[in-house]
Amino acid sequence: MRSKQLVSLALKQSRSDLRTFEWRALLLALLLATTLATFLTLLGNQLEQGLSRQSASVLGADLSLSDSKPVSEDQLFIADALNLQYTHVIQFSSMLSTEEQILLSSIRAVEAPYPLRGELRTDPPQATPVPLPGTAWAEQQLLQRMGVEVGTTISLGYSSFKITAAIISSPDRGNGFRSFSPQLLINRQDLEATKVVQPGSRIGYRTLFSGTESQIRKYADQLNKALTPQQRLWSVYADQPMAAGALKNASNFLRMTSLFGLLLCGLLITLSLRRYSSVQYRRSALLKCLGLKPKQVLHLYLIKLIFGWSLAAILGSLISIILLQLTGSLLQTILPAGLPAPDYRLALIGPLLSLALLLVIGFSPLLQISRIPVMGLLRRDQLSHQGLSWPARLVILFLTGVVIALYLGSIINALVAILLTVATILVAGLFASLFLPPAGRFFARYSRLGRLLGFRIRQQRQWHRIQLGIMSLLLALLSSLLLSQTELVDRWREQIPKDTPNQFVINIQPWELEPLSDFLQQAGLSPNLYPMIRGRITRINDQLPAEVLTPEQLQHNSLKRELNLSWAAEAPQHNQVIAGTWWHPETPDNLISIEQELAESLGLKLGDTVGFEIAGQKLNATVRNIRQVEWRSFRPNFYVIFSPKAMAQYPQTYITSFKLTGEQAALSRELLKQFPALTLIDVSQWIDQASELITRLIQASTLVLGLTLCAGLLLVQLLLYQELEQRRHENALLQVLGSTPRQTRQLDLLEFALLGFASGAMAAVLAEIMTGLISFQLLELPLILHPVIWVLLPLTGCAIFTLGTLISRRRSGYQQLQQS
Structure with missing residues (x-):
């Protein structure tokens, strides 16, 4: 058969396949993949550019x-x-x-x-x-x-x-x-x-x-x-204070959301292709009987997939652009600084991505279709497909990883996504084999439907393994995305808590401590006052810094300027000692506590000595402990804190910080009137700007999360609809044998409720693993467990699948069996 005839045949079959659910489901999967990938790409680019612009509005450039x-x-x-x-x-x-x-x-x-x-x-x-x-x-x-x-x-x-x-x-x-x-x-x-x-x-x-x-x-x-x-x-793209960490996390979250959306689309395309190929085996055998060679059959179905992709690409791109325009007004309220115009060149990424996924994922089903022998027309056992060899599977996994890596711009994220997906399918298949048969036997003890359920579980065990893997991964993706966004929002909010000080007072002389403390206490404030003096690092382990440090270490800002130094008998409450121990308040030794980043940058460890020049005098001190400092806390923080007696002979001033509300605005004027020598520093406007930026980040991430969750739920519904279509003939046959429509409906509900419960239980395990990886590797957040999801996810999976079954289930009966 010539190429032109092959294209004509592919076009005719594509039109006729529109009457079949499997082909429509595959087209819908491609449409969702294209729409979701294109929309998230355009939206993510706009939000990243808009958030950078919002950050630039703080810097002024x-x-x-x-x-x-x-x-x-x-x-x-x-x-x-x-x-x-x-x-x-x-x-x-x-x-x-x-x-x-x-x-x-x-x-x-x-x-x-x-x-x-x-x-x-x-x-x-x-x-x-x-x-x-x-x-x-x-x-x-x-x-x-x-x-x-x-x-x-x-x-x-x-x-x-x-x-x-x-x-x-x-x-x-x-x-x-x-x-x-x-x-x-x-x-x-x-x-x-x-x-x-x-x-x-x-x-x-x-x-x-x-x-x-x-x-x-x-x-x-x-x-x-x-x-x-x-x-x-x-x-604005590197080290702007406060905004840098928040913007980095926001960008990572947007990319992570795109990755999850990509995996959702890949799962749906995989399942849709598998369903479509399984119903094409008999047609493939017929085409071979009519003279087509296996290579021509492969080309025929490849052309059909290209036709389907073309239609989905056009419609998906148009829908994504329309959605982007509809969300434009909302985005303008999220980012008042304005959003850049969409880069519509990026609209090609979605269609190209769905095409790449279709070809990579569709290679295996198309190859299996082309291998079906002619005897499949006469013997049903000949329609069983042959699995791919391990080298072929590894090639498919590798190509899928390449597609994801090109889309995300990260090989590590792509590798993690592929490994998690494969591991999930394998582990979920094992879990299905261990959990579902005993559950079927348990229900069989109490009702006839239970015996039918046990029979269906044995009959559909291969599909249940695949379904459980895909559905548990789907639920895990959605739940881990929700948990990560919640933890990210909490982390952003913690950067500027409600009690963040917005006023600093410096140049406090020792004789002003008592009257100033009385003044602040009368105003309802109880701030801590910290001694402060300026000094410069001059030696490390009795050697000049240039003799012991690398050229990169010598560029650290702490070696180029004087540092604000302090001393304390006890560790500051808002600092955490991560190495070593704090000193005894009466220790006569010259001891220091070093901030973690400074210690790492200069290669300092416990027991090292550091030389300082303070007020024209030399002083050596030993590193006793290393502290973790949150510089964005707006409280007095110091790179170096000395033991008290080490600084007894030096002149000292004090610094403090506190929060003034709008009703206390006049207090600052009264403070300067009573203590004219003090310097009062108001950081409230800077905090307001940073708070506004973080609020915009939260709103933007919530918008993207909501859109992805909606897409995920839509995919769940489509998966359930696909599965129920496979049950129509079986339910019709059960009714022929004496079952009532109500009993077949209850059987479907029982099967999918059980499958949803099992998927939710498996998803809870996966969500903990994914959230841990995302928090630690991508968002740089501390690891925590989420016991609540161990209860909620199984119940949620059961509820979603039951509700989806009620919505998607079509009437099945003897008439449908006759019409088939």
């Missing part, structure tokens, strides 16, 4: 380069070559004054365009992106502490500025403690006239850059190779 002097022309030349947009910011601390008040404030001198990402919101709204010359915009905290309003004139150095707007929220607050002080925004043109910037002044120069992700990453790589010790690079 895609990349920020800070320095103690203006950026060099060479670095700007590279930015120009990459077509990056940039703007310059000068930030410093200075005193502001009115006729009645003075206040230490952080001044930002900016130029248009500013900011490059995010939005600077003011009240009243301003028509210009930056203040006009001679005017300034002030934060609400500054206005409150100075007791002034919009329209007031304030003095900065030798210049006066009229406050024309209050800053409601602002990106790009800078870094360091100066970034948390109440801020005033002025035009860079006015800076020289103030004469506050003089030689020797502590000035922060910051250059903001924006561009595409590839441009920013390329520029960051070039800058990192030539950064000076004073320069610091912040990137």
Whole structure:
């Protein structure tokens, strides 16, 4: 038969197969696979880009380069070559004054365009992106502490500025403690006239850059190779504080959701192909009887699959794009900073992915169809297919892993997915053999339906093994996805708990401790006060750092600057000692506690000695323990804590933090009035921005989770419908032999309820394993057990399968047997 005739025959058979449930089920499986893969790809890309944009709105740019002097022309030349947009910011601390008040404030001198990402919101709204010359915009905290309003004139150095707007929220607050002080925004043109910037002044120069992700990453790589010790690079794609971990977890969750959606589609295509191929054996034998060769039969069915895929690809792509448009308004409320336009080039991924899965998974069933002998027309035992050899199975598994790896961009995730799927099918098949026959014998003792159930279990044992494997994996995927998202949300929320301090007080002198404590206690606050002094690491094990550390270790920021040091008789409650023990409060030895990341970066271990230069004096101390510090807790934290007597001879100041509610806003002004020498740092706006970002992450992940769960439940329903179609002829035959329609319906319900219970029990085991792997490897969360799923999943599986059977079951009877 010629190729043209083969294509024509494939087209005719495809049209005629539309009347069969198996072909329609396969087309629906392909349609769901294409739609789900395309939609999750487009949506995931939009959310990742949108969340990065939301993070950039906190930074004010895609990349920020800070320095103690203006950026060099060479670095700007590279930015120009990459077509990056940039703007310059000068930030410093200075005193502001009115006729009645003075206040230490952080001044930002900016130029248009500013900011490059995010939005600077003011009240009243301003028509210009930056203040006009001679005017300034002030934060609400500054206005409150100075007791002034919009329209007031304030003095900065030798210049006066009229406050024309209050800053409601602002990106790009800078870094360091100066970034948390109440801020005033002025035009860079006015800076020289103030004469506050003089030689020797502590000035922060910051250059903001924006561009595409590839441009920013390329520029960051070039800058990192030539950064000076004073320069610091912040990137929205790398190490932005707070947002980095949250965005990394969000991106991993989106990819994990895509992986689970991909596995769901693969499971459905696998089962649909297996069902379709099983009913095509007799037709294959007939085609061979009419003269077709096995190779031509293989090509014929391959062409039919291509036809089916083409139809599913077109419809699935259109449906996914429509769904993306329908969810657009919801996504805009989730990410007010806006979403980028969908990259419709990615819409090809879904159809190509479903095609790859179809060809890889369909290779085995098509090969089995082509091997059916002509004698299958006369002898039913000849219709049994021959299994593939182990090398062929390994090739199929390898190709499936390649498809998944290309889609996810991760070989490890693809390998884990394949291994879990294969292991699940094998273990679930063993579990079905051990659990279902005894359950059938148990029901047989009490009712005639139980005996029929036992007979059906023996008759369908091969299918039950496959069904239990697929259905338990399906339930495990859905439950582990739900558990992981719940734990991820809890972890995000824990980053900024309700009692997170939003006020820091520094430069507290020893004689101010008692009156300050009394003042705070009267206000209903009970913060801890921590001693603090600055020092620099100079030696490690009595050697210079350059003599014992690698070039990479020498680049650690702790060796380039002074560290905030403290001392304590007892371990801080919000730090966890992970190695060693804490010292006795009265120990005379010079002992230190080192933060975990610093110890790992410098290769420090228990018993090592570290030399410090503190207030011009040398001091050696021994590492007694290593602590785990949560830097995002907004509590005073330190890289190094000394034993108390080691620091007795050094001058000391104190630091504390506490939370003020909106009703206590006036307390900060009263605090500075009674203790004018203190420095009060308000971080509430930064916390609000970080909280908003985390809220958006939670909403976005919940949306993706809901869509995936809906797709999973739809797949469960389709699987049940497929199985019930296989029971129609059997139920009709039972009715011919005397069973009533009610009894056959009860038999179906009993079988699938039992199968659902067994699937749920198996899924509980798998969900614990999957959740552990996801939490530990992908989301970097602690491992915990979930005893509740051991009860809920079997009951949920039983309920879902029972309800699905009631919905999907079609009327079966003698008439259907006659019509067949």
